[in-house]
Amino acid sequence: MPAVDERRLGVLSGLAAYGMWGLFPLYFPLLEPAGGVEIVAHRVVWSLVFVTLLLTVARSWAAVRAAVADRRTLLVLLGAALLIAVNWLVFVVAVNSGHVVETSLGYFINPLVSVLLGVVVFAERLRPLQWVAVGTAAVAVAVLTVDYGRPPWIALALAASFGLYGLMKKLVRVAAAPGLFVETALVVVPAVVVLAVLQARGEGTAGTAGTGHLLLLMGSGVATAIPLLLFAAATRRVPLSTVGLLQYVTPLMQLAIGVFVYREPMPPARLAGFVIVWVALAVFTADSLRQARAGARRRAAEVAPAPV
Secondary structure (H helix, E strand, C coil), X not given: CCHHHHHHHHHHHHHHHHHHHXXXXXXXXXXXXXXXXXXXXXXXXXXXXXXXXXXXXXXXXXXXXXXXXXXXXXXXXXXHHHHHHHHHHHHXXXXXXXXXXXXXXXXXXXXXXXXXXXHHHHCCCCCHHHHHHHHHHHHHHHHHHHHHCCCCHHHHHHHHHHHHHHHHHHHCCCCHHHHHHHHHHHHHHHHHHHHHHHHHCCCCCCCCCCHHHHHHHHHHHHHHHHHHHHHHHHHHHCCHHHHHHHCCHHHHHHHHHHHXXXXXXXCHHHXXXXXXXXXXXXXXXXHHHHHHHHHHHHHHHHHCCCCC
């Protein structure tokens, strides 16, 4: 495909992925009366079923076998699986208990958490504007702590778990579908045990809340896998700086849903905290774009023909 069409397809794929993630606060309340643990267990099981079918159709089992054969890759993916399970559980419980606005905060600050993880784990050196962004975000967390009367634990847990999940994925090179298969396969046994125990206690909802409810639970697997595959398609076709800008679509949609659909309160102090976060993100994004342009100019200069 021409480069322009590839880039357009990448942007559309990224928008679709982040748009679907942004709509999750509208989807998971539909799964009630199932609780958070049951929803996550179903999400694991049906994600595995869907990705199994996908890999079979695409004949991509070689990548799965390669990942399973490498012990280091397997251990890293196990860590990733546990982290994303925690992320899913916190998100579902938060959304279904009326904390959609706070979940959006978690994904707003996630890029800055990822930067800090780079410093701690990879000993990366931050540029001055990156330090400004991180410091500004810390001020925002302090403001929101005063507003909530507690630290914004939901936002911090989501940002930390997803940031660490991204760190784990950075340590291995496995494509989206094979990686998701291995991750869900590693935790599917506990998920099945959870569902069996809930059914034995009469607390499971899959067989008691109607066919529509069961189909919605099964659909959580599809809703999990498709955005990940679209995201992978986007990252292959557009620069990471573009992907970095697109990622703010998700928390913006979640914030709008929390405020305008679920009518969650947004007092002035909380709004001030969010505005400070947005200032931090603006500084961070501007610095990232400046560095990306500078890198592009350097690469162009390196490949330019020497003067005669």
